[in-house]
Amino acid sequence: MTKNIILVGVGGQGTILTTKVLSKGLVELGYDVKMxxxxxxxxxxxxxxxxxRYGDKVYxxxxxxxxxDLIIAFEKMEALRALPYLKKGxxxxxxxxxxxxxxxxxxxxxxPEDCLDDLKKVVGDVSLVKAADKATELGNVKAQNICLLGAxxxxxxxxxxxxxxxxxxxxxxxVVDINLKAFDxxxxxx
Amino acid sequence: xxxxxxMSGNEAIARGAYEAGVGFASAYPGTPSTEILENxxxxxxxxxxxxxxxxxxxxxxxxxxxxxxxxxxxxxxVGLNVAADPLMTIxxxxxxxxxxxxxxxxxxxxxxxxxxxxxxxxxxxxxxxxEPSDSQxxxxxxxxxxxLSEKYDxxxxxxxxxxxxxxxxxxxxxxxxxTPCKKYVTDVEKRAMLPAMAIKRHIIVEEQLAKVExxxxxxxxxKAEYNDTKVGIITSGISYQHAKEVFGDSVSYLKLGLTxxxxxxxxxxxxxxxxxIHVIEEGEPFIENAVRVRGHECTxxxxxxxxxxLTAAIVQTSLTDKPLEEGYTVDVKPADRPPVLCAGCPHRGxxxxxxxxxxxxxxxxxxxxxGLGVQTPFFGEEMCVCMGGGFSTPxxxxxxxxxxxxxxxxxGFLGDSTFFHSGLTSLIDAVHxxxxxxxCLLDNSITGMTGHxxxxxxxxxxxxxxxxxxxxxxMVMATGIDPERVHVVxxxxxxxxxxxxxxxxxxxxxQVIVTRYPCALLKSVIKxxxxxxxxxxxxxxxxxxxxxxxxxxxxAFKDGKAYVADVANCTGCGLCSQxxxxxxxxxxx
Numbered sequence: 219m220t221k222n223i224i225l226v227g228v229g230g231q232g233t234i235l236t237t238k239v240l241s242k243g244l245v246e247l248g249y250d251v252k253m254x255x256x257x258x259x260x261x262x263x264x265x266x267x268x269x270x271r272y273g274d275k276v277y278x279x280x281x282x283x284x285x286x287d288l289i290i291a292f293e294k295m296e297a298l299r300a301l302p303y304l305k306k307g308x309x310x311x312x313x314x315x316x317x318x319x320x321x322x323x324x325x326x327x328x329x330p331e332d333c334l335d336d337l338k339k340v341v342g343d344v345s346l347v348k349a350a351d352k353a354t355e356l357g358n359v360k361a362q363n364i365c366l367l368g369a370x371x372x373x374x375x376x377x378x379x380x381x382x383x384x385x386x387x388x389x390x391x392x393v394v395d396i397n398l399k400a401f402d403x404x405x406x407x408x
Numbered sequence: 409x410x411x412x413x414x415m416s417g418n419e420a421i422a423r424g425a426y427e428a429g430v431g432f433a434s435a436y437p438g439t440p441s442t443e444i445l446e447n448x449x450x451x452x453x454x455x456x457x458x459x460x461x462x463x464x465x466x467x468x469x470x471x472x473x474x475x476x477x478x479x480x481x482x483x484x485x486v487g488l489n490v491a492a493d494p495l496m497t498i499x500x501x502x503x504x505x506x507x508x509x510x511x512x513x514x515x516x517x518x519x520x521x522x523x524x525x526x527x528x529x530x531x532x533x534x535x536x537x538x539e540p541s542d543s544q545x546x547x548x549x550x551x552x553x554x555x556l557s558e559k560y561d562x563x564x565x566x567x568x569x570x571x572x573x574x575x576x577x578x579x580x581x582x583x584x585x586x587t588p589c590k591k592y593v594t595d596v597e598k599r600a601m602l603p604a605m606a607i608k609r610h611i612i613v614e615e616q617l618a619k620v621e622x623x624x625x626x627x628x629x630x631k632a633e634y635n636d637t638k639v640g641i642i643t644s645g646i647s648y649q650h651a652k653e654v655f656g657d658s659v660s661y662l663k664l665g666l667t668x669x670x671x672x673x674x675x676x677x678x679x680x681x682x683x684x685i686h687v688i689e690e691g692e693p694f695i696e697n698a699v700r701v702r703g704h705e706c707t708x709x710x711x712x713x714x715x716x717x718l719t720a721a722i723v724q725t726s727l728t729d730k731p732l733e734e735g736y737t738v739d740v741k742p743a744d745r746p747p748v749l750c751a752g753c754p755h756r757g758x759x760x761x762x763x764x765x766x767x768x769x770x771x772x773x774x775x776x777x778x779g780l781g782v783q784t785p786f787f788g789e790e791m792c793v794c795m796g797g798g799f800s801t802p803x804x805x806x807x808x809x810x811x812x813x814x815x816x817x818x819x820g821f822l823g824d825s826t827f828f829h830s831g832l833t834s835l836i837d838a839v840h841x842x843x844x845x846x847x848c849l850l851d852n853s854i855t856g857m858t859g860h861x862x863x864x865x866x867x868x869x870x871x872x873x874x875x876x877x878x879x880x881x882x883m884v885m886a887t888g889i890d891p892e893r894v895h896v897v898x899x900x901x902x903x904x905x906x907x908x909x910x911x912x913x914x915x916x917x918x919q920v921i922v923t924r925y926p927c928a929l930l931k932s933v934i935k936x937x938x939x940x941x942x943x944x945x946x947x948x949x950x951x952x953x954x955x956x957x958x959x960x961x962x963x964a965f966k967d968g969k970a971y972v973a974d975v976a977n978c979t980g981c982g983l984c985s986q987x988x989x990x991x992x993x994x995x996x997x
Contacts, residue, residue: 227834228745230977241414241576251414254575256518263961264747278653279542279575279646282721284735293462299742306734318964318973319745324785324956325965344779357978 220273221374226300227292228317229263232363235301237268238383239367239388244272245380252279262407263319265296292349293317293360300332301341309343311369311408313362316348345369347407353400358393361400368404415579417572419480420543420706421510422447423548423579428588430454431477431505434465436829438484440573441512446483446861449870454480458855458862458870461829461897462487463494463797466509470498474599476590477908478554481577485513485526486794490830491698492529494565499533500609501599502561502616504590506554509535515690516717521775523715525691527567530668534613535565536620537668538629539645543577549629549665551585556623560616565668569690571646571717599970611995621669629665632678636660640682642675642695642706646718647688653720654728658720667918670698679704686711690718724902724962749780751926751962752937752979753854757899758821758982759786760908760958767816768913769846770805774798774831777856785959796830798822802845803838810844817913821848824880825855832883838885838918846919850899851880852927859929883920888919899923900983928979940980944971948992955984955993 223240227233237253244251248387249272255265283407284305291297291312302396304310314334321327330336338344364385370383389397415423416498421444425433433456435445448456459465462483469479474909483491488511495509511529514520530537536556540549547566553564597605605766624630643651648663662678664671679685679699685706687696698707711726712718715844731986751758759781762771766788773779773789773799783790791801802818809816822831827849838847855861864878886892893915895908907925912919942962944955951968963984964973968993985993 222944229747245412245414245578251577252575252577253414254571256570263745265752276577277649278720279571279577279649280717280719282719282732284733285721295742295745298738298740301738304735305901306736319743320748320959320961321746321784321959323964324741326784327745330740331737333740333742336740340736340738358788375614393848 220276221288223266223270223304223370223401224252224281224284224286224300225270225292226289226296228365229266229291232332233266233268233292235388236367237270239364239384240270241372242383242384242388243290243376243379246384247376249349250274252276254279265299267300284344288370288373290366292366294334297337297364298330301337304341304357306349307374308368309345310337310341311345311347311366311373313349313366314346315362320345344391345373345408347404349400349407352407355365356399356403358396361393361396364389364397365400365404365407368401369408372405412578412579415543416443416574416576417540417543417546417568418443418574419447420546420579421550421568422451423581425480425545426451427547427582427584428551428554429478429585430480430554431587432456432469433480433482433922434459434468435482436460436462436465436487437855437861438487438512439858440489440514440570441482441484441510442858442861443573444510444512445623445870446479456870460864462491463730466491466494466498469507470494472505473505474501475504476585477505477642479505479507480510481508482510482512484520485511485524486520486522487842488529490525490795495529496533497601497606499535500601500606500613502609502613503563504555504592506555506557506564506847508550508557508564508566510566510568512573512689513567515569518570521794523691523724525694526565527667528692528693530565533565533616535563535668536560537666537846538564538566539665539667540566540568541645541648542572543575543579545662546572546666547579552629556620560620562613562616562620563987567645568726569646569717574633592595594655614886617669618780621672624666624669624671625673627666628673629673631663632674633661633663634681637682639690640678642678642685642699643688645690647690650720650723651688654724655681664695667695670695674703675699675702675704679706680738688712688718688723704912712771736833744782744822747780748783748959748961749777750928751960751977752926752981753777753973754923754925755781755900756849756958756960757851757902757925757983758848758923759788759906761899761909762786762788764906765909765913768992769819770816772798772801772805772818772820774820774826776823776826778821779866785957795804795826796822796834798826799831799838799847802847803834803841804842806844815942817844817846819848821850823856824849824851824853825885827862827880828878835884835920836887839889842917844917845920846909848921848923849880849884851922853925854930856927860927872928881924884920884922889918893919895919895921896959897921897923899925900981902983902986922975937979938997940995941975941978942972942980942982943994944969944987945992945994946971950992952989952992954987954989957987958983
């Protein structure tokens with residue numbers, strides 16, 4: 219059975235690196251894996267969506283509306299934006315970090331402050347993981363992504379391989395320690 | 409070596425080039441093709457380089473392949489329009505070393521100005537057309553391309569799409585095939601395309617294409633998969649994956665990897681065996697028309713949209729009654745999050761200054777980061793066509809505005825890489841005719857939007873070697889333009905920037921503004937900046953929001969005061985603080 223995961227965040231939050239670690243691990247676990255990321259203009263502070271599918275045999279690399287088993291959001295309003303991807307019975311893991319987009323900064327649009335409450339009302343399985351806070355506490359907000367990865371691994375039950383070895387070979391050498399701590403912390407947060 | 413790794417389509421094409429023993433690779437960056445050459449450059453065996461534009465890239469490769477090397481040239485779909493002139497004739501010259509041209513199409517326009525289907529170029533140009541559907545095929549087809557190009561003395565065009573380029577799947581690595589450079593032997597009849605020779609070459613090209621059609625009918629990459637034959641699906645590229653996702657093994661497939669020349673006999677055979685034929689393809693009815701021309705009934709664009717990118721869901725809803733899975737909806741809507749100019753971006757200074765003169769000019773833009781100036785709150789672009797258009801469209805607009813008594817002055821803008829790509833020729837026209845326009849060259853010392861590729865204005869080449877830096881200002885002056893008409897400014901410094909725009913509007917004739925300030929994301933710029941950023945003194949801030957007018961993503965406003973919300977990305981450029989009348993914005997080092 220193919221699992222469909224949507225990773226969503228804002229350009230610069232490290233969604234793509236997270237997917238890189240995740241897909242390496244899934245290959246090691248023996249799955250067929252396809253991931254799809256769109257870059258280009260989306261890097262300039264826009265929404266970044268990465269789609270990852272794994273199973274015995276995966277054909278299409280992208281995920282359509284109502285097809286995702288899990289949404290993992292690095293920014294809470296992005297969880298709301300990604301909701302159309304989620305299938306009935308699917309789950310959301312989200313940080314409550316807020317990053318205001320330009321139309322909010324200029325006052326033309328409002329940021330939906332209470333959107334997690336709205337999501338919880340309709341989607342049964344919503345886990346809040348304060349990964350950005352945890353990463354800041356550990357000394358670098360950029361480790362937020364690996365903290366969320368820890369939560370994701372636990373949620374999907376993807377144990378059985380050395381995820382930390384993959385993190386070590388993927389993140390820059392000087393931030394390995396902080397990322398390993400962030401991974402452990404995230405694993406305990408769901 | 410038979411290692412399995414997960415790779416993007418772009419990485420796999422680069423790997424394929426390496427395994428095929430390619431000796432020369434060239435490209436101009438453009439999404440979604442950029443990472444092909446960036447990955448090729450990781451193999452020191454391949455002499456790889458960015459060209460000033462796609463035409464130059466292809467012509468350099470033509471020289472290298474005629475000389476005997478296997479060559480790779482990559483570009484985005486609209487880039488092939490720029491390279492189309494040499495391509496149509498190189499097709500007659502044929503190959504010595506194998507020649508592969510990769511076109512990365514962008515259905516859905518994730519980062520493009522149109523969604524043209526470049527498969528038509530293969531018919532127009534008499535090229536062998538390949539369409540891989542995943543990363544493994546990207547590598548395999550790349551290697552096959554060189555065999556075909558050399559065997560049939562033709563050029564191969566490989567069409568990939570955004571979803572093939574930027575999706576990752578598993579690839580089995582192999583060792584490179586030793587491919588020494590072939591000997592170059594003078595052959596004027598084959599390569600000097602004057603009419604007398606070209607007439608003869610055209611005959612040969614047609615003969616060779618007929619041989620490739622025979623091959624296409626019997627090759628590994630054009631393959632029928634027979635299951636139940638009530639429904640037969642003919643498809644290619646990424647659309648095959650969507651079809652398999654929806655129909656699995658319940659229908660029969662004809663998966664086409666080589667679509668020009670079209671494998672007519674194979675199509676006939678498949679259509680005769682299946683009761684109903686659906687053609688599933690992204691973009692134009694390229695395969696569908698070929699099927700219909702052979703007298704077979706089928707569905708195609710009458711069922712599946714010609715627009716955008718296909719998904720399994722679109723295929724499912726277009727061809728079956730099976731409903732999609734159910735999902736969730738909530739009433740609350742997210743705020744828009746469009747891509748924006750980065751904190752510290754020099755273009756912000758240019759566009760903010762423009763807003764002070766917007767009634768006096770008509771702003772005509774180009775392809776690059778500055779295209780983001782079209783949005784709120786700048787609304788600083790009324791037209792955007794193609795690379796270089798920002799320096800030519802104002803010349804025509806000036807004539808039209810005069811014809812209707814409109815006194816506004818056309819103002820075109822483009823960046824340094826775009827200037828080298830094709831802005832220079834437009835500038836020469838403007839200087840030559842003294843057009844009454846303003847041309848702004850926004851020099852940020854790099855090719856920005858595609859992610860920092862080297863260009864003629866950088867000191868290091870793609871392969872990390874020192875190269876002669878060409879100064880774009882020198883190129884402007886080399887046109888012989890009167891120096892009084894050229895304004896060189898720091899765009900963040902609003903006194904300088906405003907003065908240059910004001911003078912350019914007031915002075916008659918051509919005025920050129922060159923803004924010089926490096927991209928805020930350049931590693932050297934980040935290093936030089938250190939921890940420099942702006943802090944807002946909350947006691948002094950009066951909440952006038954003047955600083956917010958520059959629309960910097962690092963600045964926010966809460967409880968009646970401005971503050972720097974994103975300290976990590978604030979560069980301390982000081983564009984916002986120039987607007988503060990109460991001295992509340994302090995630069996902290």
